[in-house]
Structures are given as structure tokens and as C-alpha cells.
Amino acid sequence: MKLAPSILAADFTQMPLVIKLVETAKCEYLHFDVMDGNFVPNLTFGPPFIALVRRLTAIPFDVHLMVQHPGQYVEELAQVGVQILSFHVEAEAYSPRLFRHIQDLGMQASVALNPQTSLTAIEELLPHLDNVLVMTVDPGFYGQDFISTMFRKVEKLHAYREDHELMFTIEVDGGVTEENVTTLQSLGVDTVVAGKSFFGAPDPVKFAARVHGSRRRFHA
Numbered sequence: 001m002k003l004a005p006s007i008l009a010a011d012f013t014q015m016p017l018v019i020k021l022v023e024t025a026k027c028e029y030l031h032f033d034v035m036d037g038n039f040v041p042n043l044t045f046g047p048p049f050i051a052l053v054r055r056l057t058a059i060p061f062d063v064h065l066m067v068q069h070p071g072q073y074v075e076e077l078a079q080v081g082v083q084i085l086s087f088h089v090e091a092e093a094y095s096p097r098l099f100r101h102i103q104d105l106g107m108q109a110s111v112a113l114n115p116q117t118s119l120t121a122i123e124e125l126l127p128h129l130d131n132v133l134v135m136t137v138d139p140g141f142y143g144q145d146f147i148s149t150m151f152r153k154v155e156k157l158h159a160y161r162e163d164h165e166l167m168f169t170i171e172v173d174g175g176v177t178e179e180n181v182t183t184l185q186s187l188g189v190d191t192v193v194a195g196k197s198f199f200g201a202p203d204p205v206k207f208a209a210r211v212h213g214s215r216r217r218f219h220a
């Protein structure tokens with residue numbers, strides 16, 4: 001399975017070291033949680049911070065917009081050099097227009113779903129999406145507990161993808177741990193985001209190796 005450490009859980013005073021760690025751990029992506037204090041009850045950072053981090057690394061950026069008007073930031077983020085861009089379906093009335101715009105700007109378009117939002121809310125969008133970000137905690141903070149009923153949601157999404165022979169990847173975000181990562185891999189998840197369990201691990205490189213190892217077992 002692929003791993004996207006969430007920078008929100010990192011030490012912001014030590015960015016060059018944080019980046020070195022993520023690179024040493026051979027993580028496929030770096031996850032950025034952009035929060036506007038409006039769509040979610042927390043305020044983080046915006047495109048200028050992401051642009052600063054871009055100067056430190058070439059690792060693909062996975063940006064998760066938890067904002068009320070996601071369309072506002074898309075062009076700036078394309079210029080920064082973002083690979084996957086997620087916005088919340090709950091925040092956007094015209095999702096198809098927005099994800100086509102994201103794709104036209106050369107990024108992968110991803111829709112994020114709150115735990116309470118059913119998969120039926122995005123069913124018609126799935127053939128056109130590059131990635132689905134399944135929130136497994138209520139968005140807003142790192143370090144929360146995984147909501148166990150989300151296993152079933154991920155399983156359903158995976159079954160839908162198989163049945164309809166679709167190409168989107170499945171990414172899980174929130175409360176991922178060494179304990180639940182094996183289950184997530186067996187349910188067909190392609191990428192996990194990890195904040196606390198990566199940056200708070202006694203040895204983040206070992207944690208990453210376990211996540212990556214679960215991919216090898218899956219395909220064996």
C-alpha cells in the first residue's frame with residue numbers, strides 16, 4: 001500500500017528534517033490538510049506554505065482542501081506543483097466542473113467524503129474521478145480515532161470499482177494505525193494517509209516499511 005504522511009502532525013519548526021524523514025521512509029506522497037476555519041473548525045495553512053515546502057522536495061504532493069470554496073485555490077495549487085487535489089463534495093455544488101478544471105490543469109482530481117456522507121453522493125462522479133478520499137474521522141484535526149463503520153464503506157467502494165471496472169484509486173484518511181492498516185489493505189485501499197501514526201511513531205521509517213510491506217503481501 002502507498003503512504004502519504006500528513007504534514008499537519010509534523011514539527012513545523014523542522015521542515016527540512018521532516019522532508020528528509022519522509023524521503024528516507026520512501027513515502028509516495030506528502031499530504032497537506034488545508035483548512036479554512038469554516039468548512040471545518042480549524043485553521044491551518046494555504047498555498048504559500050505548500051509552495052515553500054515544494055522548494056525542499058520533489059515528492060508528489062497530495063493536497064486535501066477542507067474549505068468552503070475549493071475552486072478558489074485550484075490554479076494557485078497547480079502552479080505550486082501539486083499532483084493529487086481533493087476537495088469535499090459537501091462543499092461544492094458543481095463537482096464535475098471543478099474536477100474537470102483540476103484535470104485540465106494537469107492534476108489528478110479527487111473527491112473527499114465526510115464519514116456521514118454516503119457513497120451514493122458521488123456514484124455518478126466515479127467514472128470521471130482519479131481518486132476518492134474516504135474520511136475515516138470527522139475532518140478538522142489529526143490524532144483522532146478511526147470510525148470503525150468506515151471499513152464497510154471502503155469495502156463497498158472497492159466492490160463498486162470492481163463491478164464497474166473503474167480506474168479511480170481509493171485513499172483513506174484519518175485514524176490509520178499499524179493495527180488497522182492490514183485490514184484496509186485487504187479491503188482494497190490503495191493509499192493511506194497517516195499523521196500521528198507516522199510522525200508520532202518511535203521509528204517512522206519502520207512504520208512506513210510496514211505499510212509498504214502490506215502492499216507486497218496483498219499482491220503475493
Ligand code: DX5
Pocket residue numbers: 006008009031033064137138139140141142143144173174175176193194195196197
Ligand atoms: C483530518 C485530516 C487528516 C489528518 C490525519 O482532518 O484530513 O489528514 O491530518 O491525521 P491522523 O492520521 O493522525 O488521523
Ligand code: ZN
Pocket residue numbers: 006031032033064173193
Ligand atoms: Zn487529510
